[in-house]
Amino acid sequence: MHPDFPYQLYLVIAEESCVHYPLLQVAKMAIEGGVDIIQLREKNLSTSVFIKKAEALKQLTDQYKIPLIINDNLEVAKAVDAFGIHVGNNDIPPTQIKQQWDKHKAIGYSIEYLEQLKNEQTEVANHLGISPVYSTATKTDTVTEWGIEGIKKIRTLTTKPLIAIGRMDAGNAGEIIKAGADCIAVVSAICASKYPEKTAKNIKTQIHKHRNENI
Template identity: 55%
Template sequence: MFNRRLYLVISGEACKGRDLVAVATAAIKGGVDVIQLREKQLDNPAFLASALRLKEALVPHGVPLVINDNLWVAQACGATGIHVGNSDIQPLAIRAKWPSCGILGYSIEYEKQLYTPEAAAADYLALSPVFATPTKTDTVTEWKLEGVRHIRSLTNKILVAIGAIHEGNAADVIKAGADCLAVVSAICAAPDPERAAAAIRLQIEKAL
C-alpha cells in the first residue's frame, strides 16, 4: 500500500551542484517520506552508483527508494520500486519481470490512460504535470486543479500530483484530491531543503 504524503524527485542536476545525499537527508528531516531518483543523463553504472549511495542513506530513516524508468538499476540496487511514464517500460512488463516490486508508479498524461490495464497494474498514478514546469518539456496535459478534481472523481487509485508544486499551492492540490505531492525544484533547489520540505509538509497536513 502506498501511503506516503511528500514525495521528493531528486537528481544531481536538480540539486544545483550540491551533494545529492545531503539534500535528500535534509529533505527527510523536513518531512519527505519517499524519494525517487531520476537520472536521465547518467549511464547505467553511474546511475547505479548514485542509487546505491542514496539507498544506503535512506535505510536508517525507513524511507523507500524509487527509481525512475530504469528497471535494471532498480533491481540491481535493491530499490523498493520504480516509476515509469507513457514512453517507458510499461507496468505490466515490470510486474512480469520484477514480481517483488514493492512500489510501482505510472504517470498519467491524458484521461484515457486511466482505463488501461497498465494503469490498473500500478500502485499509484502520477498526474503529470499539475502545473507546467521547466523540468518537463514534453507535456501532454497540464492538469491544473480542475484536472486533479476530475481524475479523483473517476478513480479510487492513489493519486500523486507533480509539476511546479510548492508551499503556496500544496494545500490546494491536496484539497483537489491528490493523496501525495511530488516535488522537485521547490525542495532540491531551495537554499534550505529541510525548511522547504517542512513548509510543504505542513500545508499537506493542514489540508488533510
C-alpha cells in the same frame, strides 16, 4: 492519506536539480524536513553510474527507513532492491515490469491524458502520478497541464493513490491535496532551495493542514 500509499511528501531528485548542495546532502536535509519517499531520476547517466548513485542514496534512505523509487530503469531498480519504480508512457510498461520483477514492488505510472485511466497499464500500477499539474522546466515532454480541475476529474475516475507533480510548493500544496491528491511530489522547490529542510517542513505543514479537507 491513502491506506495503500501512506506517503505524503515525495521528493524527486537528480544531481542536476540540486543547486546549492550535493544530491545526498539535499536528500538528507529533505528527509529531516518531512519528505517520506524519494525518487531518483537520472535520465542522462549510464546504467552503471546510475546504479552507483542509487546505491549511495539507498544507504541514506535505508538509514531513515524511507522508500526509494527509481525512475524509468528496471535494471537499476533491481540492482539496488528499490521499493519501486516510476514510469511514463514512453518507458517500460507496468505490465512488463510485473512480469520481470518481484510482484510486491511498487509501480508508479504517470497519467498524461484521461484515456490512460482505462488502459491495462493503469490497472497494473499501484499508484498514479498526475503529471504535470502545472508545466515545469524540469519536464518538457508533457502532454496535459492538469491544474486543479484535472486532479478533481481524475479523483472521480479512480481510487488509486494520486501523486501530484509539477511546480508543487508550500503555496499550492494545500489546494492540491484538497482537490483530491494523496501526495505532493516536489523537485525544484526543495532541490533548488537554500534551505531544503525548512522548505520540506513548510510543504509538509500545508499537506497536514489540508489533508482532511479533500473534496
